[in-house]
Amino acid sequence: MGTTLKEFLRSSELKIDESLKSIIVSIAKGSVIVQSKLSRIGVDGTAGATGAINVQGEEVQNLDEEANNIFIDAFKKNGKVAIVGSEETENGIVLNQEFGEYLINMDPLDGSSNIDVAVSVGSIFGIWRRKDNVCLNDNSLLLKGREQVAAVYVVYGSSTLMVVATDSGVQSYSLDLDRKEFIITDDNLQLPNTSKYFSVNYGNWDNFSAKTQEIISDLQSKLSLRYIGSLIADFHRNLLKGGVFIYPADIKSPNGKLRLMYEANPLAFVIQKAGGIGISGKKNILDICPESLHQRTPLILGNTDIVENMFE
Numbered sequence: 355m356g357t358t359l360k361e362f363l364r365s366s367e368l369k370i371d372e373s374l375k376s377i378i379v380s381i382a383k384g385s386v387i388v389q390s391k392l393s394r395i396g397v398d399g400t401a402g403a404t405g406a407i408n409v410q411g412e413e414v415q416n417l418d419e420e421a422n423n424i425f426i427d428a429f430k431k432n433g434k435v436a437i438v439g440s441e442e443t444e445n446g447i448v449l450n451q452e453f454g455e456y457l458i459n460m461d462p463l464d465g466s467s468n469i470d471v472a473v474s475v476g477s478i479f480g481i482w483r484r485k486d487n488v489c490l491n492d493n494s495l496l497l498k499g500r501e502q503v504a505a506v507y508v509v510y511g512s513s514t515l516m517v518v519a520t521d522s523g524v525q526s527y528s529l530d531l532d533r534k535e536f537i538i539t540d541d542n543l544q545l546p547n548t549s550k551y552f553s554v555n556y557g558n559w560d561n562f563s564a565k566t567q568e569i570i571s572d573l574q575s576k577l578s579l580r581y582i583g584s585l586i587a588d589f590h591r592n593l594l595k596g597g598v599f600i601y602p603a604d605i606k607s608p609n610g611k612l613r614l615m616y617e618a619n620p621l622a623f624v625i626q627k628a629g630g631i632g633i634s635g636k637k638n639i640l641d642i643c644p645e646s647l648h649q650r651t652p653l654i655l656g657n658t659d660i661v662e663n664m665f666e
């Protein structure tokens with residue numbers, strides 16, 4: 355039958371407190387609902403956009419909004435989450451000023467352009483411990499990635515997978531749809547030593563600097579290209595098989611496209627705990643001092659030997 359997420363959390367192999375364990379279970383419960391909604395968008399007519407434009411200036415898909423509400427509700431019920439920053443909301447959402455112990459920055463639905471075409475999408479969460487009883491506002495959420503205590507992501511694909519990273523290491527789980535339980539599949543997930551793949555949007559080639567074009571040509575000379583267009587799916591494949599994800603700055607996006615707080619930080623935390631590295635170019639992602647909730651960053655994630663000095 356396999357060890358469930360709850361059983362593994364109870365086994366105390368993870369050196370984290372009960373509140374953080376309960377938050378991870380809340381994310382799992384929310385993702386089961388999101389998976390069910392995704393599997394029915396054609397049937398329930400929830401495909402497509404809401405007509406709203408979010409703070410990113412992007413069209414909000416119905417499932418962006420639904421996933422955001424599902425996870426906010428889950429964290430409200432949990433009671434241990436003080437404040438949530440989300441890609442889908444301009445400002446942080448204070449949930450429990452009195453008793454909240456953790457802060458979360460999340461991308462509730464990553465890969466929105468792939469929702470309606472049945473391609474893998476995901477949800478991404480960075481979790482920080484609240485500093486002793488400071489009053490909560492947007493600035494409370496602007497913490498360095500290195501200060502995260504956990505990062506969690508879910509991939510909704512041909513199967514639904516969850517990865518949990520803490521200082522105790524990285525575990526992966528697979529959703530048993532019949533039991534609605536996540537079953538552990540790897541209790542010590544490590545990035546393979548050799549890279550197999552690289553992931554980049556070649557459509558941006560003409561906007562890349564000469565240095566970036568040189569780097570990508572070098573990757574192309576030794577690795578196979580895989581690009582899904584959902585960060586979380588490209589990242590997860592490269593984490594399991596060995597590879598490099600690169601979304602660099604370019605003329606169109608001088609600061610990169612991906613967001614520091616709820617895409618780059620959580621995934622840089624996961625890959626570092628799995629033996630790899632995440633950089634913005636010259637800097638480790640986890641050392642960037644955030645200035646705003648939705649700030650963007652160039653993002654390169656992968657095997658240290660390839661990525662570490664890539665832009666030197």
Ligand code: AHG
Binds near residue numbers: 441464467585
């Ligand atoms: P989101 O759907 O949360 O806005 O994220 C989309 C991101 C990321 O998932 C993916 O890697 C990237 O957009 C793809 O961008 P391009 O379409 O420019 O390649």
Ligand code: MN
Binds near residue numbers: 461463465
């Ligand atoms: Mn995203």
Ligand code: MN
Binds near residue numbers: 418464465
């Ligand atoms: Mn998103």
